[in-house]
Amino acid sequence: MKRRILLVDDELAILLTLKAVLEISGFDVETAASAREAKMKIRAHEYHMVITDMRMESDRAGLEVVAAAKKSPCRPAVAMLTAYPMPGSEGDDGADKLLVKPMNTSDLLCQLEALLVTHEDAKRKQAEAVLTRPATVLKNGPSRTSTKRTLKAAPRKSAQPVPAQKAGAKSAAKLAQAR
Numbered sequence: 001m002k003r004r005i006l007l008v009d010d011e012l013a014i015l016l017t018l019k020a021v022l023e024i025s026g027f028d029v030e031t032a033a034s035a036r037e038a039k040m041k042i043r044a045h046e047y048h049m050v051i052t053d054m055r056m057e058s059d060r061a062g063l064e065v066v067a068a069a070k071k072s073p074c075r076p077a078v079a080m081l082t083a084y085p086m087p088g089s090e091g092d093d094g095a096d097k098l099l100v101k102p103m104n105t106s107d108l109l110c111q112l113e114a115l116l117v118t119h120e121d122a123k124r125k126q127a128e129a130v131l132t133r134p135a136t137v138l139k140n141g142p143s144r145t146s147t148k149r150t151l152k153a154a155p156r157k158s159a160q161p162v163p164a165q166k167a168g169a170k171s172a173a174k175l176a177q178a179r
Contacts, residue, residue, distance in 0.1 A: 003028065006047045006050045007029055007030070052079075080097070096115055
């Protein structure tokens with residue numbers, strides 16, 4: 001499966017050149033020529049990465065694209081392209097990576113690959129942390145006041161389906177015991 005990238009820039013020459021470079025390198029690339037178009041595509045599709053120019057129809061257009069990408073359910077990696085980097089501003093814009101143009105093609109591809117790998121690792125670790133985090137359950141006591149109990153996450157077992165007959169028999173047995 002090819003990794004999908006949304007490339008956003010208002011300069012057609014840069015947009016088409018970067019699209020060609022990324023497609024030759026094996027990426028599936030969609031383009032947007034404005035922040036407005038990019039935000040619509042982010043809402044409608046899933047991407048592994050969003051690469052956006054910082055300054056397009058306004059000085060803040062790239063920041064709007066970054067914010068939309070960060071709110072997306074698929075949580076893509078986000079790289080900001082700029083010809084005018086501000087000293088010490090890397091990370092202040094919410095992007096995962098700041099790319100300064102013009103850039104050597106091989107350097108660009110190496111940086112994008114590294115960003116994709118680190119971003120996917122971070123997403124995986126975050127998902128694992130959610131699965132192993134203890135859950136807090138409220139239990140009503142005899143005085144109808146709530147008390148907290150912390151449950152430990154159950155150890156992961158291999159996913160083996162329970163045959164329908166056995167599942168029904170187990171449920172019926174549990175109901176009979178409860179009565």
